[in-house]
Structures are given as C-alpha cells and as structure tokens.
Amino acid sequence: MISINCQDKKFKKLLNDFLIFKFPQNFEIEEIFFDIEFINQICIFTIKYSNQEKIYKLKYAEKHSLLKVIKKIILIYFDGIVNYDKSFGILTGVRPLKLYRKIRKDNNLEACQRILKEDYLLRQADINILSEIYDNQKEIVDNSSIDGYSIYIHIPFCPSRCSYCSFDAMVIDEEIIDIYIEALLKELSSLKNYYNKKPKTIYIGGGTPSSIGWKRLEKIIDEVYKDYGFADEFTVECGRTDTFSSDLLRMLKEKGVDRISINPQSFNKEIIRNLNRDNTNFDFWYEEARNHNFKSINMDLIVGLPGENRDSIINSIKKVNDLEPDNITIHTLSLKKGSRLYDENFINDKDYWDVMEFSKKFMEENNYFPYYLYRQKRMALSGENIGYAKQGHICKYNVISMEEIEDILGFGISSSSKIMDKNHNFKRTFNYKSLNDYINRINDIILMKSSLIEKKDE
Numbered sequence: 001m002i003s004i005n006c007q008d009k010k011f012k013k014l015l016n017d018f019l020i021f022k023f024p025q026n027f028e029i030e031e032i033f034f035d036i037e038f039i040n041q042i043c044i045f046t047i048k049y050s051n052q053e054k055i056y057k058l059k060y061a062e063k064h065s066l067l068k069v070i071k072k073i074i075l076i077y078f079d080g081i082v083n084y085d086k087s088f089g090i091l092t093g094v095r096p097l098k099l100y101r102k103i104r105k106d107n108n109l110e111a112c113q114r115i116l117k118e119d120y121l122l123r124q125a126d127i128n129i130l131s132e133i134y135d136n137q138k139e140i141v142d143n144s145s146i147d148g149y150s151i152y153i154h155i156p157f158c159p160s161r162c163s164y165c166s167f168d169a170m171v172i173d174e175e176i177i178d179i180y181i182e183a184l185l186k187e188l189s190s191l192k193n194y195y196n197k198k199p200k201t202i203y204i205g206g207g208t209p210s211s212i213g214w215k216r217l218e219k220i221i222d223e224v225y226k227d228y229g230f231a232d233e234f235t236v237e238c239g240r241t242d243t244f245s246s247d248l249l250r251m252l253k254e255k256g257v258d259r260i261s262i263n264p265q266s267f268n269k270e271i272i273r274n275l276n277r278d279n280t281n282f283d284f285w286y287e288e289a290r291n292h293n294f295k296s297i298n299m300d301l302i303v304g305l306p307g308e309n310r311d312s313i314i315n316s317i318k319k320v321n322d323l324e325p326d327n328i329t330i331h332t333l334s335l336k337k338g339s340r341l342y343d344e345n346f347i348n349d350k351d352y353w354d355v356m357e358f359s360k361k362f363m364e365e366n367n368y369f370p371y372y373l374y375r376q377k378r379m380a381l382s383g384e385n386i387g388y389a390k391q392g393h394i395c396k397y398n399v400i401s402m403e404e405i406e407d408i409l410g411f412g413i414s415s416s417s418k419i420m421d422k423n424h425n426f427k428r429t430f431n432y433k434s435l436n437d438y439i440n441r442i443n444d445i446i447l448m449k450s451s452l453i454e455k456k457d458e
Contacts, residue, residue: 001031001032002019002023003033003034004033004035005033005035006034006035006036006037007038008036008063012036014067015034015071017092018067018090018092019074021085021092022074022084022092023078023082023085031049031050032047032049033047033049034046034048035048036070041059041061042057042058043058043059043060044058045057045073047077049082056073068090071090075089086123087353087384088122088384089122089126090121091120092377094374094375094376095375095402095403095404096126096130096373096375097133097137097373097403098403098404100130100131100134101134101403103115112131113127113131129360129373129386132369133372136369136370137371137394137399137403140399140405144405144406146424147195147197148197148400148407149199149407149409150200150202150203150396150401150406150407150408150409151199151201151408151409152401152408152409152410152411152415153203153204153220154410154412154415155206155207155209155212155217155412156413157173157180157206157207157208157212158172158206158208158211159172159208159240159242159278160276160277161276162265162276172211172212177212177216179439180412180413180438181219181220183439183442184220187411187442187445188227188411189223191446191449191450191453192227192228194450194454198228198230198231199409200231200233200396200400200406201232201233201234201235201396201397201400202233202397203234203235203397204217204221204235204237208237208238208240209238210238210239210240210248211240211243214245214247214248217248218251218255221257225255233259233396234258235257235258235260235261235397236257236259237261238252240279241262241281241285242278242280244285249288249292252294253293259294259296260294261297261298261299261300262297262299262325263298263299264279264299264301264320265277265300265302266301266308266312266313267316267319267320268312268315268316271306274307283323286325295326296326296327296389296393297326298329299320299323299327299328299329300331301317301320301331303332303333303352303359303383304332304333304352306341314355317330317359318362321366321368326389326390326393327387328363328388329385329386330356330386331385332352332383333383334377334383356384360386367391368389369388369389369390369391370386370387371388371394371395371399372387372395372398372399372402372403373386373402374402404418404426406420407419407420407456409449411431412431412438413431413432414431415430415431416429416431417429417431417449417452419452419453419456420456421456421458422456422457422458427452429448429449429452431445432445
C-alpha cells in the first residue's frame with residue numbers, strides 16, 4: 001500500500017496520480033509512505049519504506065517545479081528496489097512527443113537527449129523512439145495550418161461489448177440507431193458553413209461503425225461529403241469482421257474511403273472468446289478487403305490482455321506481420337473506468353518492456369516505421385500505444401489529432417471538438433456521453449460548438 005501525507009490537496013492528488021501511473025501494482029502489495037510538509041518555501045519530503053527513512057529538505061520557488069524534483073527523487077530512490085514502470089521517466093502525460101517537440105525547437109538533437117535524460121529520467125530507448133517519430137511526422141506537422149481541420153464522427157454501436165472497452169458503445173438496437181443517426185446528421189449539417197475549405201481528413205470511429213449496416217453508414221458518408229466535401233484521407237474503423245459484408249466493402253470503396261481498420265486485437269482464439277469478441281473468418285475478410293484495393297488497411301493488437309503471456313503476444317505480432325497490412329497499431333491494455341475488467345479489479349501485474357522492445361525491433365526489420373505514440377493511465381508496466389506504417393501509409397488523422405496541430409470537429413455522442421485560436425491555443429467542447437442527452441439536447445450541442453468556432457479568431 002502506498003500512502004501520502006500532505007496538507008496541500010492539489011499537490012497530493014498530482015503526486016498520487018503519478019504514483020498510480022508508475023507503481024500500479026504496488027498500491028496493493030507494498031507499504032510505502034510519503035510525508036510532505038511545506039515550511040517557508042522549504043519542503044520537508046520524507047520517504048519511509050521497509051523500516052528505512054530518508055528525509056530531503058528541498059528549497060522551491062513554485063510547487064510545479066518542486067513536484068518534478070520529488071518525482072525524480074522517488075524514481076531514483078526506488079530504482080532496483082521496487083519494480084515500477086521505468087518507461088518515459090517522470091513523464092506520465094498522454095503525449096510525450098509534445099515535450100520532445102518543445103525541447104527540440106530550441107535545442108539540437110544532442111542537447112535534447114541530454115535534457116530528457118537528466119531532467120526527466122528518460123531511457124535512451126524512449127528517447128530514440130520519440131526522435132524517430134518526430135522525424136516521421138515532420139512533413140505533416142510542417143504542412144499544418146491554423147485554418148486546417150479534420151472531422152471525427154463517433155458511431156457508438158457494437159455487436160457486443162468487449163471486456164476491456166470503456167467507450168460509450170451500445171449493443172445493436174435498430175430503432176435507437178435510426179434515432180441516433182437522425183441527430184448525428186443534424187449536427188453534421190449545422191456546422192457546414194463555418195469552414196470555407198474541405199477537411200484535411202475524415203475519421204469514422206466507434207464503437208464499430210460497420211455494425212450499423214452499410215446503408216446507414218453510406219447515408220452518413222453522403223452527408224459528410226454534401227456538407228464538407230472530399231478529404232485528403234478518409235478512414236472508417238470497421239474493426240470487427242463479424243460486421244463485414246461484400247456490400248460494405250464495395251460501398252466504402254465506391255464512396256472514396258481509402259483507409260479502413262480491421263482489428264484482431266489478438267490471434268489467440270481463447271483470449272478473444274473471453275473478451276466477448278468475435279473474429280469470425282478474419283483471414284477471409286482481410287483478403288476481401290485487400291481485393292477492393294483500399295490504399296491503407298490498419299490492424300490493432302492489444303498487449304496485456306487477460307490470460308496472455310509473452311509467447312502468445314509475440315505470436316500475434318508475427319501473425320499480423322505475415323498478413324502485411326499497411327498500418328499496425330500496437331496498444332498496451334489500459335484499465336479504464338467503465339470497462340468490465342476495471343470493475344472486476346483486474347490487475348496489470350506484468351512488465352511488458354521486453355515485448356514492446358521486441359515489437360519495435362521486429363516492426364523495423366519488416367519495414368514498418370513508428371509514426372505516432374500516446375500513453376494512458378492504468379496501463380501495463382512499460383506500456384505505450386504506437387502506430388506503425390509502411391512507407392507512404394501514415395494515417396494523417398492520427399498525427400493531427402494526437403499532436404494537436406489543427407482543429408478537430410467531433411460529431412456524435414461523447415466526441416470532443418478542439419478549436420485552435422489565433423495564438424495556437426486549443427479550446428474544447430465535449431458532446432454529451434448519455435444517448436438521451438445527446439438526442440434531446442442536440443440543439444444545445446450545436447450552439448456550444450458554433451459559439452466556439454465563431455470565437456476562433458479572437
């Protein structure tokens with residue numbers, strides 16, 4: 001058990017969030033105590049562990065910098081003593097590349113690496129992957145503009161709910177789907193006059209968008225084209241092959257969708273069954289998709305699913321490579337509130353450092369290069385999510401969205417919109433997570449989003 005004694009509630013929460021990220025399993029099996037006392041710009045920081053006590057007297061000007069110092073002290077103190085998550089040093093944010101980009105702006109590569117090692121305790125392997133992704137994203141980032149935008153559309157329906165899923169996804173109900181689509185089309189149409197250029201990318205995600213049927217999906221695609229025009233890249237996250245049909249693939253191709261996702265998550269049949277998921281005729285439908293000549297096909301894998309071990313994960317990585325999709329995204333399981341695994345108190349107690357390092361080397365050997373990366377809370381140790389692409393197949397939407405370099409217009413339940421002002425700062429608005437709220441308050445959603453866009457130039 002890890003305990004913190006600190007009168008500053010905000011400071012305590014920030015430190016506690018860091019410890020949950022870096023020491024997830026130790027909250028259950030270890031006894032670690034931290035005491036923090038503030039006296040006239042001096043912090044008395046005490047660590048108690050295994051009948052030992054260490055006291056630090058730390059001068060500080062402001063608490064944000066002090067928190068960074070304390071994080072470094074904790075990781076250095078427990079290095080070799082407790083098995084914590086060493087990946088990315090003291091960084092726990094979703095987007096470590098944003099810090100890398102900020103440091104590189106004013107420093108050469110050598111100085112950037114030194115700062116990340118000394119100030120943030122990043123390992124060389126983490127620095128290397130950030131450096132490579134930075135280079136691979138550079139053309140997209142350099143070509144971004146303050147008036148550029150992309151569209152995200154959320155389809156919250158699935159044939160069944162996977163045990164790891166916390167998204168606002170609902171099992172298929174035909175009547176509710178039609179009501180939802182009516183509200184969605186109204187929201188799409190309402191903002192069509194705010195941008196005088198076509199979107200850079202369009203992304204339909206979920207949920208499982210293909211689960212609503214190809215005719216309904218076609219209706220949404222037609223509305224997007226009518227209101228906003230054709231994009232440079234159009235992705236539909238089909239996801240599960242038990243929702244596929246020849247009509248679906250034909251329609252997507254005819255409508256100009258050039259990138260789709262087919263996500264096995266694992267090729268271990270028992271694992272998939274236990275997840276409440278179905279990879280019916282996976283190889284067949286992948287070949288059918290290939291025969292329709294989409295520019296890019298992505299496949300997702302998840303590392304750390306219940307019941308998996310190193311060998312089964314590596315077998316899945318090798319299997320997906322044998323299929324040769326254009327993109328491979330390797331996620332690490334993140335336990336999110338609202339998922340069945342979270343509710344059942346499933347604990348990520350394995351360190352997947354060696355698996356993740358194997359995947360990086362294996363991807364490189366097979367001509368896949370990393371192009372985006374993000375992290376999440378409650379991941380397995382040494383966890384990260386990395387998107388790999390073959391040459392010429394980077395998903396622009398993933399880079400634009402993750403690196404926050406242009407506007408994202410989000411449509412549908414629980415989606416978020418990010419609008420950049422003239423100072424390159426983002427303001428956000430979030431759609432309701434409740435289906436009833438989304439449908440019944442669609443006019444409020446439109447008003448909030450319109451107001452945000454209208455203030456873009458202020």
